[in-house]
């Protein structure tokens with residue numbers, strides 16, 4: 001997006017929460033690939049979507065440093081819970097320290113390990129799922145989770161435009177191939193409705209109809 005327009009959008013959106021501002025800065029200082037973090041614009045969108053749904057239970061695949069988890073947890077219904085899965089155990093304490101700073105420790109449960117091993121063991125029904133793990137595994141995440149989403153519930157998938165590489169079907173980039181296959185697979189599903197929001201790297205909003 002053009003820089004001036006992006007600045008205008010951010011200037012006319014609610015300012016970033018100071019805890020998230022600090023989390024964003026620390027993520028850039030301390031981690032490789034800091035660009036994986038959601039950031040202000042996408043974070044606000046996730047927060048407001050969550051506030052619209054008012055979910056009892058949220059599942060996130062790919063915690064990283066915890067930015068999106070904090071945003072979505074702010075929309076939980078009273079007594080609700082957000083489960084967030086991260087394969088890299090070195091991120092756990094860092095993310096936990098920011099969940100505490102955000103006052104959300106009691107509603108966020110961190111699960112460490114491979115989402116594809118953990119999801120089948122979860123007994124919870126989810127109102128909202130955020131898929132943001134390894135792009136090559138998006139179809140597997142979707143298949144693992146769809147039966148655990150309540151009818152009328154939502155799955156949101158990040159990076160579904162993959163920097164525009166979705167327009168290059170012959171690409172050899174495995175991540176781009178994963179995203180292209182995921183988007184194609186969704187087109188053939190009968191029990192969902194969906195739309196791509198062209199925000200940041202593309203957010204797919206999927207509603208499970210039945």
Ligand SMILES: C[S@@+](CC[C@H](N)C(=O)[O-])C[C@H]1O[C@@H](n2cnc3c(N)ncnc32)[C@H](O)[C@@H]1O
Pocket residue numbers: 036037038039061062063064065066067068069085086087088113114115116132133134137
């Ligand atoms: C794009 S980052 C997540 C960013 C975070 N959701 C945010 O918006 O701030 C992706 C994360 O998924 C994790 N990941 C990749 N494959 C995974 C898997 N199979 N199970 C759980 N986590 C995984 C990576 O270690 C990485 O931290």
